[in-house]
Amino acid sequence: MSLLDSQSTTGTQVKRLAEKELVALFALMMSLTALSMDAMLPAFPNIAESLAIVDYQKTQWIVSAMILGMVFGEIVFGPLSDAIGRKKSILLGICIYIIGSLVALAASSIEVFLLGRVIQGFGVAGPKIASRALIRDMYKGAAMARIMSFVMMVFILVPMLAPSIGQLVLQVADWRWIFGLLMTQATIAGVWLLLRQPETLSKENLIPLNRKRLVADVRIILSRRDVMAFTVLLGCIFGALMLYISTAQSIFQDVYNTGDRFPLFFGMLAIGSSIINFSNGKIVLRVGMLRCVIGALSVMFSTAFILLIVALFFDGVPPFIVFMGLGMVMFSCLGMVFGNVNAMAMEPLGSMAGLGASLISSLSSLIAIVLATVAGQFYNFTVIPLASGFVIFSIIALVMLWYGYNDSQRHTEE
Numbered sequence: 001m002s003l004l005d006s007q008s009t010t011g012t013q014v015k016r017l018a019e020k021e022l023v024a025l026f027a028l029m030m031s032l033t034a035l036s037m038d039a040m041l042p043a044f045p046n047i048a049e050s051l052a053i054v055d056y057q058k059t060q061w062i063v064s065a066m067i068l069g070m071v072f073g074e075i076v077f078g079p080l081s082d083a084i085g086r087k088k089s090i091l092l093g094i095c096i097y098i099i100g101s102l103v104a105l106a107a108s109s110i111e112v113f114l115l116g117r118v119i120q121g122f123g124v125a126g127p128k129i130a131s132r133a134l135i136r137d138m139y140k141g142a143a144m145a146r147i148m149s150f151v152m153m154v155f156i157l158v159p160m161l162a163p164s165i166g167q168l169v170l171q172v173a174d175w176r177w178i179f180g181l182l183m184t185q186a187t188i189a190g191v192w193l194l195l196r197q198p199e200t201l202s203k204e205n206l207i208p209l210n211r212k213r214l215v216a217d218v219r220i221i222l223s224r225r226d227v228m229a230f231t232v233l234l235g236c237i238f239g240a241l242m243l244y245i246s247t248a249q250s251i252f253q254d255v256y257n258t259g260d261r262f263p264l265f266f267g268m269l270a271i272g273s274s275i276i277n278f279s280n281g282k283i284v285l286r287v288g289m290l291r292c293v294i295g296a297l298s299v300m301f302s303t304a305f306i307l308l309i310v311a312l313f314f315d316g317v318p319p320f321i322v323f324m325g326l327g328m329v330m331f332s333c334l335g336m337v338f339g340n341v342n343a344m345a346m347e348p349l350g351s352m353a354g355l356g357a358s359l360i361s362s363l364s365s366l367i368a369i370v371l372a373t374v375a376g377q378f379y380n381f382t383v384i385p386l387a388s389g390f391v392i393f394s395i396i397a398l399v400m401l402w403y404g405y406n407d408s409q410r411h412t413e414e
Helices: 021-036 041-048 058-083 086-106 110-138 141-172 177-196 211-223 225-255 259-287 290-312 320-376 386-414
Strands: 004-009 012-017
Touching: 004 110, 012 021, 012 259, 021 058, 021 086, 021 110, 021 141, 021 177, 021 225, 041 058, 041 225, 041 259, 041 386, 058 086, 058 110, 058 225, 086 177, 086 225, 110 211, 110 320, 141 177, 141 259, 211 225, 225 259, 225 386, 259 290, 259 320, 290 386, 320 386
Parallel strands: none
Antiparallel strands: 004 012
16 A cells, blocks of 8 residues: 555545554544543642642542643634644644643642643644544545544553553653653654645635634534433533542552552453443444443443442442452443444534534533532542442433433434
8 A cells, every 4th residue: 555545535635644654643643632631640649749739639630620621622623623624723732732731740839730731631622623523534434434443442542551651650750751751742643743644624625714603503503402412421421431530549549559550450440441342333233322322321320339339338448359340340331332422412413513523522521520520529538439420420321311312303203
């Protein structure tokens, strides 16, 4: 295969990198999001000591602040990538991300550190949103699904390995060097994109930013009750994941005393989600998206409820093997819910899919921040708040699924 191939999309010739290089480049860029969250987890105690954070609950803001930045970034970079092009949007996002990393790296107070994390989150939304649009420009249908599956295969490995990477940095350097590593990855991805990947959105297909049109389209999307219900559902599930990420370091190291083995056990809980995510494509063709989501949410609720009962019986700290076993089942459900519900939310949007993707991602992230932050305030160095959060969030998600599906059926009949 030649270095650059071309494929006809919307009547124009779009150049693209050879497949292996393309997958490697976009996996590197898209993994910035997960690595920026999960590589920080082993450093929570070090950051708390360095920045004089007394209240442990405040360390949860290290994750929440970045997601908050992403909320605003996802709104901006969706329309912006249509207006100035995919490549420029990605490079702009990477530059902002590096600035945020520098602010966090040099911070001497928690306030400045969190500001850096917000800027990081805003910037990383550029590669996150515009990369998907760029791939969509070059591939369609099964070909696009194939490329995205390869990218996601690498992307899913990041949460499993990220804490180990952070732990490795801490063994040889200060926690601030984790940001140095993140900036290095972002710089490599940006230079690689700049030198190797051509722009995929031609000048004639650029859509200028138009406030009236954007406001009108946003109103249409927000008026779709089925889309909003699925968005709330995604927010609940993302909120459950954020709650876990925010408390994982303390649960493993403070509650279960795993010490330096924390990254190992953290990665083990991600294995189930990875396996289900790989299998989802085949399963959904057999039973359909709705049944997949109902099944996943039901299993997640049941498992979390059992974990909660066991935790209450053991004064908040169930046996470690029970926590790991039930946790692997709980987290295996997340992969199936995210992919299918995203597709269900996007299905009715048609030509507004680009703006819809930004809006859904942004709103669900905002909902997740609120839920995870509130639930995180109840963390008391036991498993009870985590299990309770998963129980409550999965119940809300099931209600939203029922409401959203019924409303989508009503639109179909009309």
